[in-house]
Amino acid sequence: MSHLVPRHLNDLHASIADNSDLIYPHTASALHPKAATAEAQDKVPDPTLFASLTQPTRGDSDLPTVGECAVHLELLEVFHKLRINVIRSSALDTTFGVRIEKRAVFQRGWDDAKRDYVMKPGHLKDETWGSRRRQKWSYFLEIAVGRFRVWIGKMDWFLKALGLEDRTRLPYLPPLDVLMVWHAFLLNPRDYDQACRRDSLTYVAALRFPWEAVHAAINRRDWKYTQPKASADWTQERANMEPDLFQFLGWAGKPSNGLSAALARYGVQPKAPIFSLDEALDTQGLNSRDAAFLAMLRQGELDKEANGLLVANVQRQAAFVDKMHAQLWIRSPALEGTLRRAGDRYDKFLRLFKLCPGQRLVPTLDIDLVWHTHQCSAAAYRASVEQRTGVFLNHDDKLGQPVLKVELERTRRPFFVHFGEDYEKCFCWECEMIASVLEDDDANGQQESLSTLTERVRVNVEYHRCVEILRRPPAL
Structure with a gap:
């Protein structure tokens, strides 16, 4: 189709952008009154996108499904909200002595x-007030990493004792902070593989990421993650940990609590070693979980160097989380098409490793999302990429921006040569919706006029923007 020529696509985008006015809450209500209803908000994203999560088989492909990638987008929004909540929390200012x-x-x-x-x-x-408040996120991550180490060790022991026939299924979801650390660790597959081998975490290493359970635990309206009761009970009884770290820290930081002195030291620079606080702590009055929490903090001091690597994993992933939040594909009218095209491009990206052996290849934003989703099931990822490319593909998220820019250009050329497609492209809602409409028209043997096509896209994008604006709470 002539509309698919890149120059024409740019013209289409420009024509839609020229016709799009800024939408504010009051104009959003006037444009689409029903956009604020619970029914409308529950349909964005379309619930049918997640149908593949409950299918008993994955079909012929070993690559991530559209549903799994969509849940990944949901999870990234949850992580984004958690970071903002921690930084803005006045209760955690008190807890960490800021x-x-x-x-x-x-x-x-x-x-x-x-x-x-x-x-x-x-x-x-x-x-320094603003920068010191933002530092709470690092303090929160230090504690989250310690909890992750406890959780992953006890989960591996539990799985071994349970002896499940299906060794790829995680029976209980972790707390949100633990899930975030685990997720970031999985996105460094070589480090994760080495750690599992070193610590004999054979059962955890075989797990598939629990996309279906994660999807069920997320409230899509406010991005709140709630552990299922059975998982929260396991966390408390087996791992001896509080299920909600954010809530727990707000409570534990009150002066009347026995843990407040240990937590308040985080905001003091240089930070006092926790071992020096033993006399100030009423350890006799702590219950078993609080005592275990204090022991975990002490162990964190001993494992500070190793734990720092895991903290850095999460902090590096914050840049990707922010990019996905800015794109907000999870609310886009073209989400299904965006993820389907991303999966196809990721398939070609993997094929390029075999076509260009030894060359460092850098993904675009859409390909990176699918790649991340693939890596979250560590054992399945290793088997898949080795079968497809002949080598184990590590994901190096430590490369600096100058290196990435050069390598992205080197990836663009062979991608175009082998597949005849532009590698880099615009991923805004308008462009993705244009691509989806053109694909539908092509499949139906139709070609709409430019004015008809742009109006369809404009109205659809406008409606979804109104739904998103009216879904959010009023600005303070």
Whole structure:
């Protein structure tokens, strides 16, 4: 079709953008009154996208399904919200001892009574307040990594004792902070593989990522993750941990609690070793889970170097989480088409490793999403890529931006030569919707006029934007 020529696609995008006005909450309500209803919001994304999650077989392909990639987008939104909540939480300011530092100064000012200039007391603004509040995320991750180490060890022992016939199924979902650390660790497949071998985590290493259970645990309206009761009970009884770390830290940081002194040290620079706080802690008054929490903090001091690598994994993934949040494909009217095309391009990306042996290949944003989804099932990923490419493909997320830019250009050329397609492209809602409409028209043997096509895309994108705007709580 002539519309598929890249120059024509750019023209289509421009024509739609020219006709699109900025949408605000009051105009969104006027444009699409029903967009604010629960029924409308429950249909974005389309629930049928997740149908493949419950199918007993995966079909002929060993690659991630559209449903799994869609759940991955949901999970990234949950991670994004957790980070924002931790940084903005005033309760965690108290917990981690992050306080406004007031510096008393004397400033020259006019005194009406004395009718003269005098030196008056005052306070300088704390210029470090914002950066120190953001540092809470690092403190939260340090604790999350310690909990992950406890959880993964006890889960592997539990799976071994359980002796399940299906060794790829995770019986209980982890707490959100643990899930986030595990997810980031899986995206460094060589490190994860070596750690599982070193620590004899053979049962955990064989697991498939529990996409279906994760999807069921996420509220798509507010991106809240809730552990199923059975999983929360396992976390408390078997792992001896609190299911919700964010909530627990808000409670534990209150001065009346025995753990507050240990937690408040995080905001003190340089941080005091937890071993020096033993005398200040009323360890006799702690229950078994609080005592285990304190022991985990102490162990974190001993394992600081190794734990730091896992903290860095999550922090590096924050850039990808932010990119996916900015694209917001999970709310896009073209989500199914975006993920289907991404899966096809990822398949070609893997084939390129065999066609260009020894060359470093860098993924585009859509391919990277599918690649990440694939890596989340570690053993299945290894078998799949080795069968397809003949080698184990590590995912190196430590490469700097200058290197990525050069390697992306080197990947673009062979991709176009072998598959006749542009490698880099625009992934905005409009462009993705255009691609989906054109594919549908092509499949039906139709070709719409430019004006008809652009109007269809504009109305569809506008409606979905209204749904998203009206789904969010009012700005404070």
